[in-house]
Amino acid sequence: MTRSLQADYLVVGAGASGMAFTDALIDNADVRVAVVDRRHSVGGHWLDAYPFVRLHQASAFYGVASTPLGGKVQAHGPEAGLHERANVSEICAYYAHILGDRMLESGRVEFFANCEYDSARQIVSRISGERIDVSPGCRIVDARYLAPDIPATTPPPFDVTDDARVIPVNDLARLSEAPGQYVIVGSGKTATDACIWLLAHGVDAAAICWVRPREPWMLNRAVVQPDPAVVLGMAADTMEAAAAATSLAELFLRLEDAGIMLRIDRTVMPTMARTPTLAGWELEQLRTIEHVVRLGHVRRVERGRVTLEHGEVAITRDALVVHCAASGLKTPPRVPIWSPSTITLQPIRAGFPCFGAALAGYVEATRRDEEEKNRLCPPTPYGNSLAGWANMTLLGARATASFGAEPDIKAWADGVALNPARVPPEYVRSAELENTLSRLQTGLPTGLARLAELSQSG
Numbered sequence: 001m002t003r004s005l006q007a008d009y010l011v012v013g014a015g016a017s018g019m020a021f022t023d024a025l026i027d028n029a030d031v032r033v034a035v036v037d038r039r040h041s042v043g044g045h046w047l048d049a050y051p052f053v054r055l056h057q058a059s060a061f062y063g064v065a066s067t068p069l070g071g072k073v074q075a076h077g078p079e080a081g082l083h084e085r086a087n088v089s090e091i092c093a094y095y096a097h098i099l100g101d102r103m104l105e106s107g108r109v110e111f112f113a114n115c116e117y118d119s120a121r122q123i124v125s126r127i128s129g130e131r132i133d134v135s136p137g138c139r140i141v142d143a144r145y146l147a148p149d150i151p152a153t154t155p156p157p158f159d160v161t162d163d164a165r166v167i168p169v170n171d172l173a174r175l176s177e178a179p180g181q182y183v184i185v186g187s188g189k190t191a192t193d194a195c196i197w198l199l200a201h202g203v204d205a206a207a208i209c210w211v212r213p214r215e216p217w218m219l220n221r222a223v224v225q226p227d228p229a230v231v232l233g234m235a236a237d238t239m240e241a242a243a244a245a246t247s248l249a250e251l252f253l254r255l256e257d258a259g260i261m262l263r264i265d266r267t268v269m270p271t272m273a274r275t276p277t278l279a280g281w282e283l284e285q286l287r288t289i290e291h292v293v294r295l296g297h298v299r300r301v302e303r304g305r306v307t308l309e310h311g312e313v314a315i316t317r318d319a320l321v322v323h324c325a326a327s328g329l330k331t332p333p334r335v336p337i338w339s340p341s342t343i344t345l346q347p348i349r350a351g352f353p354c355f356g357a358a359l360a361g362y363v364e365a366t367r368r369d370e371e372e373k374n375r376l377c378p379p380t381p382y383g384n385s386l387a388g389w390a391n392m393t394l395l396g397a398r399a400t401a402s403f404g405a406e407p408d409i410k411a412w413a414d415g416v417a418l419n420p421a422r423v424p425p426e427y428v429r430s431a432e433l434e435n436t437l438s439r440l441q442t443g444l445p446t447g448l449a450r451l452a453e454l455s456q457s458g
């Protein structure tokens with residue numbers, strides 16, 4: 001006989017989004033929640049991440065609302081003075097702790113590991129084959145709408161001939177013999193991590209060929225810190241740059257002058273703006289790699305040669321091609337978070353998926369009317385192009401004004417470290433912060449109006 005699920009909610013996906021939503025929901029409502037994941041544990045893509053990955057942002061901005069993942073300032077190393085960033089082991093251990101000691105311990109959360117949720121409203125064990133019916137009254141939460149593709153589980157987006165050596169980035173740490181050349185394929189955070197890891201292991205910059213299909217803008221990590229004076233200063237500078245910009249290119253150049261945006265090669269104008277954060281020391285290292293191929297996306301890799309959209313390039317016959325080209329940040333169409341059938345988790349404030357999912361959990365717990373929930377929490381897409389970044393910033397600011405106008409949500413959001421732009425109640429307000437807040441207040445209307453125009457111009 002098929003078992004029936006006894007729960008008010010079924011959260012599909014136990015990654016950062018599903019965990020943040022569940023945590024905030026059970027903290028603010030007396031409900032039973034089932035969480036299902038086809039992976040063997042909680043933590044989502046981090047369970048298959050490359051071993052040398054760290055969060056690109058401060059740990060304080062990541063995880064669930066009830067329990068900080070970290071909050072210390074680094075005392076040593078190249079990022080001394082900046083907030084700590086958890087590595088993959090710390091992230092997986094954190095989520096296991098949240099599941100065991102908090103969610104399961106509450107008696108109100110059940111976790112179904114190694115199980116698939118299918119379109120027939122059933123949970124199916126990938127191990128035993130057991131099927132569990134999900135009753136019509138159980139609300140489905142889609143916590144995988146923006147789940148990233150990662151190289152470990154996504155084949156390279158190009159043809160590979162039998163005689164070529166192509167590995168996912170994870171396998172770099174398992175090499176037994178050094179090749180004559182490393183060919184890094186990708187323009188995002190994973191590719192930058194791979195380059196920096198190789199350089200840190202003594203690989204000569206001249207032995208690295210970096211295929212960058214698009215040139216990326218990145219955010220300066222120093223201005224995305226869990227400190228209101230820093231992060232609100234960045235927001236005020238962004239609005240001033242936007243208000244004065246006559247084009248998207250000028251906007252990004254102004255942001256670069258303001259120390260907010262970084263680009264690896266100052267002679268090339270980037271077209272990609274997914275904007276992971278990068279530190280100054282990483283930028284310096286990346287600039288030592290001079291063999292950069294900018295001929296578009298890779299089409300085919302064979303021994304001794306890479307064929308791209310706009311040409312081909314010779315590589316050594318023993319070259320090792322490193323696949324860092326999975327689509328980390330997804331940009332499917334925005335959909336309302338609350339629909340009659342499903343709650344579809346998406347960022348609300350620009351970026352910061354954990355804060356968005358936690359906020360959706362809080363709003364779900366404290367409000368009944370779906371139209372009102374959607375009005376308060378419109379979703380914000382991730383940026384990809386320069387226009388997409390302007391649109392993300394605009395929609396994120398509008399969403400923040402919308403949920404921030406509700407006193408209880410504002411009070412909740414100010415108490416949650418995941419919220420990058422909060423001013424915590426206990427924070428001592430300096431004259432500098434007051435000045436920053438007033439600059440932001442003055443700059444917002446014209447900055448947003450200009451962002452609205454620029455986001456249509458790309």
Ligand SMILES: Cc1cc2nc3c(=O)[nH]c(=O)nc-3n(C[C@H](O)[C@H](O)[C@H](O)COP(=O)(O)OP(=O)(O)OC[C@H]3O[C@@H](n4cnc5c(N)ncnc54)[C@H](O)[C@@H]3O)c2cc1C
Pocket residue numbers: 012013014015016017018036037038039043044045046049053054055056057058061062115116117118143144145146147148150189190328352353354
């Ligand atoms: C390398 C890397 C570094 C990053 N660093 C940061 C950072 O520093 N800060 C930040 O804010 N963001 C960062 N991000 C982005 C952020 O981690 C992700 O956007 C976020 O963690 C994604 O979480 P998720 O829950 O949406 O997806 P996932 O972690 O992919 O979780 C979705 C889960 O759903 C499960 N699933 C899917 N379909 C089904 C189904 N039918 N049945 C059962 N289970 C299913 C999958 O198995 C998966 O475990 C990073 C991303 C990457 C790739």
